[in-house]
Amino acid sequence: MFTTNSGEKIFVIDSHIALWDASPANQRNRHGEEFINCFYNYHKISPKEYYWPREKFEKYSEADLMKDLFEEGYVDMAIFQPAYLGEFYKEGFGNLKRNWALIQKHPERLIGNGWWDPRNGEAGLEQLEREAEMFKLKGVKLYTADWHGNSKGYKLSDPWAQRYLEKSIEVGIKNIHVHKGPTILPLNRDAFDVADVDDAASSFPDLNFIVEHCGLPRLDDFCWIATQEPNVYAGLAVASALIHTRRKYFAEIITELLYWLGADRILFGSDYAIWVPKWIIEQFMDLELSDELAAEANHTLSLEVKKKIMAENCARLYDIDIAKQCARLGLPIVEEPVRKDVGVGVG
Amino acid sequence: MTNLPYRWEQVRAALDTVTDPEIDESVAALEFVSCVEVSEDNDVSIEFRLPTFWCAPNFAFMMASDMRDAVREMDWVRSVSIKLLDHFSADLINRGVALKQDFRDAFPGETDDDLASVRLKFLGKAFERRQELLIRHLLGTGHEGEWMSQINLRELMGLSLNYEGTRLRTLYIFAWRRLHPEWSEANLAFVALSGDRLDPGQLPSYLRKIGGVRRNTEYNGLICRSLLAERKAELAGARE
Structure with missing residues (x-):
C-alpha cells in the first residue's frame, strides 16, 4: 500500500511483473545472451541507487521478488506476464510452472497469466486448454515478436491467432496483454504496427486487449485505435519507468492517454524486474500535471485518477474486490467507488 | 592527398542527410556511425551500430542503403562499403547492401x-512532425493560422525567420518536396498529409x-540514445 502525504492509503496492483531465468545455464544461444543484455541496458534508466549487478539481473530469487514488490515496493497484488522465448532459453525466459510454484505460496498476492503462440497450431490449442485449467488462467501475455522456427513474429489478425482468441474465450480467459516487439512478418512493413490489435479488438468485443507500453513506439497509432475500440486498454509498463529521467515527457504521455482513453482504461505496471516498482510508484504518486497539460488532457492527475490507474482499472478486469482483498491481506480497508459500466469482468 | 580530411567531412555531411525513420533525426546526430574512413584511392568505408541487437531489420536495411546512396552521389567516390555491427541480421543486411539487392532478395x-x-x-510521419513544429513556431512568433492556411511554398520560403525558424522551415520543406515531387512553389505550403486544406478554425x-x-x-x-550509450559503455568495458 502506498500512503499519501495526507495519510490516505492507496491499494496497488502491479499488472506487469516477471520471474525470469536468463542465466547463462538457461541460455540456448547468443540470442539469449543478447536479449538479456538489451533488458539490462533498459534497466539502467533506473536511478543509480537501484542498479542491480548483472548476475542478479540474469536470475533473481523468489525472495528478491517478494521483497522488491510487497515489502519495499508498495505493491499489494501483482500479475505475472510471462514471455516464453523458447528459441532463446532452454526452459523459457518466463516459465508458467515456476510462476505457479510461487503463486501457490502467495495466492492472495499473485495472479499468473499464461501465453500462447498461434504458430503452435492444434497442439498449442490443446496446451492452452490444459494450462488454462491447471493454472486457472484469467489472462495471457502475447509477445508478437517471439521467434518460432524460421518465423520472427506473428500478427493477431492471422487466421490461427483468431482461433487462439476464440479458444481463449472458451476456456475463460478475458484479458489479452499484447506486447509489440520489433520484428513482425512480413519484414517490409512497419515493425511495430499496432493495426492488428484493432482488427482483433473489433472481432472479439468480449475480450479486453491491454496493449503493453501503451503501444510505444507507436503511441499515436495506438491512441487512435483505442478511441475506436472500447475494449482496448493502455498498460503503462516501460512508459512508467521514464518518469525518473524524463518526468516532463512522461507527463505528456499520461496527458495523451487521459485525453484519448480517459481515466478508466490505463493500468499501472512496473515491468519488474527490469525496474523495481518502489521509485516508479513514489514518483508517479508525486506527479502533477501542469495547468497547460491538464487542460490538454481534460483531466487533472487527481488522487481519484491515480487510484484508478494504480489498481481500480486492473481490479475490474481481473474481478478483484479491493475491499475484500484488503481484509484478506490484513490491510486497512480501502473502499472502492461505484463501478462504472466499462470493461468486461472475468466471469 | 591534401584533400583527404575535406573528403572525410563531405562523407560526414552526406550522412547527415540520412535519417532513422522512426526518430526523424540523422544517423550522424544519433551517433549510430562509429567509423568513417576514406582511402587514398577514394574508397569509403562506414561502420555503424544500432542501439540494440534486435532493432528492426527493415529500418536497419533502409539506413544502410540510404547511407550507401548518399555517399555514392559524390562523383569522386570510387566505392562504398557499409558495415552494420552487432545485429542479428547484420550478415544479410551487409551482403544485401553491398550487392545493391532489393530488400525482398536480401x-x-x-x-x-x-x-x-x-x-x-514514415516520410508522411516526418512531414507531419516537421509541419507541427514549424506551425507552432510560427504561431509563437505572431503568425496567424488563417494566413498560414493560405500561403504557398514561395511565400513560406520568402518569410524572414530567426535561426530556429529557418532550421525548422528547411526540414519541413525537405519533407514537403519529397512527398510531393510534382508540386511547384505555387502550391499551398501547409496542407494535411491527405492533401486537404487546413481549416484554421480546427488548427488546435x-x-x-x-x-x-x-x-x-x-x-x-x-x-x-540511452540504450546506445549503455551498449557502447559495455563494449568499451569488454575491450579493457
Whole structure:
C-alpha cells in the first residue's frame, strides 16, 4: 500500500511483473545472451541507487521478488506476464510452472497469466486448454515478436491467432496483454504496427486487449485505435519507468492517454524486474500535471485518477474486490467507488 | 592527398542527410556511425551500430542503403562499403547492401513487397512532425493560422525567420518536396498529409493529432540514445 502525504492509503496492483531465468545455464544461444543484455541496458534508466549487478539481473530469487514488490515496493497484488522465448532459453525466459510454484505460496498476492503462440497450431490449442485449467488462467501475455522456427513474429489478425482468441474465450480467459516487439512478418512493413490489435479488438468485443507500453513506439497509432475500440486498454509498463529521467515527457504521455482513453482504461505496471516498482510508484504518486497539460488532457492527475490507474482499472478486469482483498491481506480497508459500466469482468 | 580530411567531412555531411525513420533525426546526430574512413584511392568505408541487437531489420536495411546512396552521389567516390555491427541480421543486411539487392532478395521469403510502402508511411510521419513544429513556431512568433492556411511554398520560403525558424522551415520543406515531387512553389505550403486544406478554425485539434508523431519520435530518440550509450559503455568495458 502506498500512503499519501495526507495519510490516505492507496491499494496497488502491479499488472506487469516477471520471474525470469536468463542465466547463462538457461541460455540456448547468443540470442539469449543478447536479449538479456538489451533488458539490462533498459534497466539502467533506473536511478543509480537501484542498479542491480548483472548476475542478479540474469536470475533473481523468489525472495528478491517478494521483497522488491510487497515489502519495499508498495505493491499489494501483482500479475505475472510471462514471455516464453523458447528459441532463446532452454526452459523459457518466463516459465508458467515456476510462476505457479510461487503463486501457490502467495495466492492472495499473485495472479499468473499464461501465453500462447498461434504458430503452435492444434497442439498449442490443446496446451492452452490444459494450462488454462491447471493454472486457472484469467489472462495471457502475447509477445508478437517471439521467434518460432524460421518465423520472427506473428500478427493477431492471422487466421490461427483468431482461433487462439476464440479458444481463449472458451476456456475463460478475458484479458489479452499484447506486447509489440520489433520484428513482425512480413519484414517490409512497419515493425511495430499496432493495426492488428484493432482488427482483433473489433472481432472479439468480449475480450479486453491491454496493449503493453501503451503501444510505444507507436503511441499515436495506438491512441487512435483505442478511441475506436472500447475494449482496448493502455498498460503503462516501460512508459512508467521514464518518469525518473524524463518526468516532463512522461507527463505528456499520461496527458495523451487521459485525453484519448480517459481515466478508466490505463493500468499501472512496473515491468519488474527490469525496474523495481518502489521509485516508479513514489514518483508517479508525486506527479502533477501542469495547468497547460491538464487542460490538454481534460483531466487533472487527481488522487481519484491515480487510484484508478494504480489498481481500480486492473481490479475490474481481473474481478478483484479491493475491499475484500484488503481484509484478506490484513490491510486497512480501502473502499472502492461505484463501478462504472466499462470493461468486461472475468466471469 | 591534401584533400583527404575535406573528403572525410563531405562523407560526414552526406550522412547527415540520412535519417532513422522512426526518430526523424540523422544517423550522424544519433551517433549510430562509429567509423568513417576514406582511402587514398577514394574508397569509403562506414561502420555503424544500432542501439540494440534486435532493432528492426527493415529500418536497419533502409539506413544502410540510404547511407550507401548518399555517399555514392559524390562523383569522386570510387566505392562504398557499409558495415552494420552487432545485429542479428547484420550478415544479410551487409551482403544485401553491398550487392545493391532489393530488400525482398536480401530477406527471401520473409517479405511480401519492397520497402516502398513503409518508406512512404514514415516520410508522411516526418512531414507531419516537421509541419507541427514549424506551425507552432510560427504561431509563437505572431503568425496567424488563417494566413498560414493560405500561403504557398514561395511565400513560406520568402518569410524572414530567426535561426530556429529557418532550421525548422528547411526540414519541413525537405519533407514537403519529397512527398510531393510534382508540386511547384505555387502550391499551398501547409496542407494535411491527405492533401486537404487546413481549416484554421480546427488548427488546435489538428496540431494535437499530428503532435502524436513528435511524441513518438521523442520516445524513440530518448530510448535509442540511452540504450546506445549503455551498449557502447559495455563494449568499451569488454575491450579493457
